[in-house]
Amino acid sequence: MNRVIILLIGLLVQAVASQAQSTQTSNSLNQSGESATKAIAPARTNATESPFYIKLYGSYGLLTPGVQIRYSESLSQTGQVFPFKTTNKGLGAGPRAGIGIGVIVSDFINLGIDADILFGTAIKINNSYTDDLYSSSNTSSTTLKLLSITPNITFKALSRPAYYIYNRLGLVGGLVMEYKTVNNRIDLPTSGVGVNTTNVTTNSYTENSLALGYQAALGVQFRLSQAIRGFVEVVAYNQSFKPKRLEVASTDDVGGQITNKVVVTEFKDEGNIVNSTTAQPNQSLSFNVSVNSVGIGAGLVVRF
Known part of the structure; x- marks a missing residue:
């Protein structure tokens, strides 16, 4: 054992x-x-995505809640029927296109700066009047082009690997590139007595203050590839500026006799209202022009 x-x-x-x-x-x-x-x-260490990005985008202003009330009207020969129609568009309506750069600060915050141009949609007004002597029609078209720079901050509200929902806030500073109204008027005699008269007047606001305001957006960004993202958003702009100088160029054709005239008006915050009879500009009260819109936007983001 x-x-x-x-x-x-x-x-x-x-x-x-x-x-x-x-x-x-x-x-x-x-x-x-x-x-x-x-x-x-x-x-080898794993490569990380770059925090810097560039974006290309476009938007279209559909609603203009701050629109200045304008209307088309007509007057019948009896003077008892007076139909009219108000406009539903303001100066902020229409297309915008722009480019921006930014940096991803954290999982929840991006900082960026955008530059875009508002091409706008013309605001058209038609007026017509008829009496015993003349039939008169007048058509006006107001257009605005605006270059804006917008420093902004983006907050990510809900983040997922394939997409995230965000809201963006920015301060807008704009340079008025073009702001003018063109009027075309035609007067035709209805009684057989008189001459045809036409008038073309262009009101050009050649000097303006900066168009200051703010931007707010709510959107979703989604991944298309490793470096490219797409986004769609609802975006609102609110800007305003003050015209400083107005040049009115008019051409009158009365029975074939043509005359041209240019009148300049300067707008002041304080002073006297002056209708000058000399070569000196007129003076008038300054006023505020609103540029508002709520619309939809879309674009691409490329990280580099």
Whole structure:
């Protein structure tokens, strides 16, 4: 019995010694393999996405809640029927297109600056009058082009790997590139007595203050590829400026006799209203022009 126990103990010791030797050999090989691997192919860190981006976008102003009330009207020959129609568009309506750059500050905040041009939609007014002597019609068209710079901050409200929902706030400073109204008037005699008269008048606001205001947007950005994202948003603009100088150029054609005239008016915050009879400009009270819109926008974002 003792021999059996001694034999079993000997076999166990031999097995343990053999297992220990095998483990030591395996560890030596692993260490040698790791060293060789490290020597041949050093460890590489994972690349991260760039925090900088550039974006191209466009938008279209559909609603103009701050529209100045204007209307088309007509007057019948009896003078008792006076139909009219108010406009539903303001100076902020129409297309915009722009470009922007920005940086991703954190998982929740982006900072950027955008530059865009408002091409606008012409505001057209038609007026017509008829009496016993003349039939008169007048058509006016007001247009505005505005270059705006908008520093902005974007807050990510809900973020997922494939998309995120955001809202953006910005302060807008705009440069008025063009602001004018063109009037075309035609007077035709209805009694057979008199001459045809036409008048074309262009009111050009050649000097204006900066168009200051703010921008607010709510949208969703989604991944298209590793470096390209798309976005759609609802965006609102609210800006205003003050005209400083008005040049009115008119051409009258009365029975074939044509005359041209230019009248200049300067707008002041304080002073006297002056209708000059000399070459000096007229003076008048300054006033505020509103540029408002609520519309939809879309664009692409490229990270670099």
